[in-house]
Amino acid sequence: MDVISVIRTKRDRGRLTDEQIDWVIDAYTRGEVADEQMSALAMAILLNGMDRAEIARWTAAMIASGERMDFAALPRPTADKHSTGGVGDKITLPLAPLVAACGAAVPQLSGRGLGHTGGTLDKLESIPGWRALLSNDEMMNVLRDVGAVICAAGDGLAPADKKLYALRDVTGTVEAIPLIASSIMSKKIAEGTGSLVLDVKVGSGAFMKNLDDARELASTMVGLGSDHGVRTVALLTDMSTPLGLTAGNALEVRESVEVLAGGGPADVVELTLALAREMLTAAGLPDADPERALKDGSAMDHWRRMITAQGGDPDATLPVARERHVVTADASGVLTELDAYAVGVAAWRLGAGRARKEDPVQAGAGIELHAKPGDPVTAGQPLLTLHTDTPERFPYALQALAGGVTVGPAGTAFSPRPIVLD
Ligand code: URA
Incomplete structure (x- = not known):
């Protein structure tokens, strides 16, 4: 089996055979298939998809790449x-x-x-x-x-x-x-x-x-x-x-x-x-x-x-960030949007998340919300508090929030989305 033929199959919108899938996952795990070859295959899969049988085989091959745990001895259902x-x-x-x-x-x-x-x-x-x-x-x-x-x-x-x-x-x-x-x-x-x-x-x-x-x-x-x-x-x-x-x-x-x-x-x-x-x-x-x-x-x-x-102290005081910045409403009305992606990126930039796997995170960094979509707000009231140990990050977080927080005029119709959609 050679990896280039596997990549070409998917690049040309073909189906991967069970043998191709088993081989490529195993060879990649062992280091025989290089990262650049696997990334070409991953991109071909992203662009051209896999059918259910291919996905099932791919999943089975990934399971088989390592150990399986067994909780059968536990007295409770898992x-x-x-x-x-x-x-x-x-x-x-x-x-x-x-x-x-x-x-x-x-x-x-x-x-x-x-x-x-x-x-x-x-x-x-x-x-x-x-x-x-x-x-x-x-x-x-x-x-x-x-x-x-x-x-x-x-x-x-x-x-x-x-x-x-x-x-x-x-x-x-x-x-x-x-x-x-x-x-x-x-x-x-x-x-x-x-x-x-x-x-x-x-x-x-x-x-x-x-x-x-x-x-x-x-x-x-x-x-x-x-x-x-x-x-x-x-x-x-x-x-x-x-x-x-x-x-x-x-x-x-x-x-x-x-x-x-x-x-x-x-x-x-x-x-x-x-x-x-x-x-x-x-x-x-x-x-x-x-x-x-x-x-x-x-x-x-x-x-x-x-x-x-797991070694933790449930009564310990939790870490708190050194610096705070409050974002206030610039008009009175109804908070119609507080966008999850904007808040997520802002929290990440404040230090709550990482850009690379090996980066450290700040325990105290993040965002507190003082209102949720649908809430009435008045001009000047706090909407968000940003927390970080590194205040030079505030401008980046504010940039991420721009366009993600919208206050509509009082009386704006707002229909809340249910939490469980289906
Ligand atoms: N979480 C995972 O474990 N894998 C993905 O591909 C995406 C989210």
Whole structure:
């Protein structure tokens, strides 16, 4: 087999055979296929697509590139959730302990932020002492003792995806449905969860900007999960404006703790509960009551135990950025737009995110929202507070926000988008 013929097949809109797919994924993982050759193939896939059978084989080859975990020995059913990424999407933080409090085991392998979307591990690392890197044995122990663990995927899990995702990130080949679906599902299937709920984001702050693309991505991933025996469901959810009232690492941890304490912004609570119900149903626990677990303190108790088990101090003071800048409304009326992408890029420029995988993030950086779309505002009132340790970044963040915040005249008709679209 030679890689040039594989690239030519896809370049010329052909179908890759099972043998070509198995060979190219294996050869790339071993370093026999070079990055420049794989990036040419990824671009050909982005431009010319893959059919469902090709995607299924590509996913199976990525799973076979590494180890598979097995949670069969756990006394509880396993349920995991994956979000395709958004701005202010801190849902995993309250969700994992909440679902554990309701009786399922949640093996949540999470990632770091890249570009304008935040990463769960970066958020949790703002808690002093908390560790994202656990051995497989440590992960199993936390899962057995607490019922929920949030940690980085080990190097052995779908190593082909680790290499390929890093390559796609720097070659403009992330936004391809076959590559996104196979990347996400190879990790989730290799992880060994019994059931999986996908939160497929739609809107300016998401990979999928419209409902049709999001639906195709969701149905491709649900098909892959089901074919591999994972009970998989997907919700399509809104990412046209940030979730909750914060975007940034420690800021989002603080808001998640508010939700676990029975408060927090209504949209975060609504989505957390909707995903919890889907996870519990998929795990065979349809009668569990996640709303009660938020109110009676049991979800908070699981959060505290989970953070402590991973070396963190749930009572520690969270880091705060050294500098703040308040953005005020320049007119009275109705906030008609607070664009997720603009806020995500601004938070990233303030230091909450990274441009390259090896960059550090600032724990305290980010944005607090003081109003949400549909809220009445008066001229001069604070709309956003920008946080950073490096105030020379404020102009770049303000530039990113330009055009993303719109105040319409009083009485402007505004129809809120539901959080769960389908
Ligand atoms: N998240 C992933 O894990 N892979 C992708 O391709 C996109 C988002």
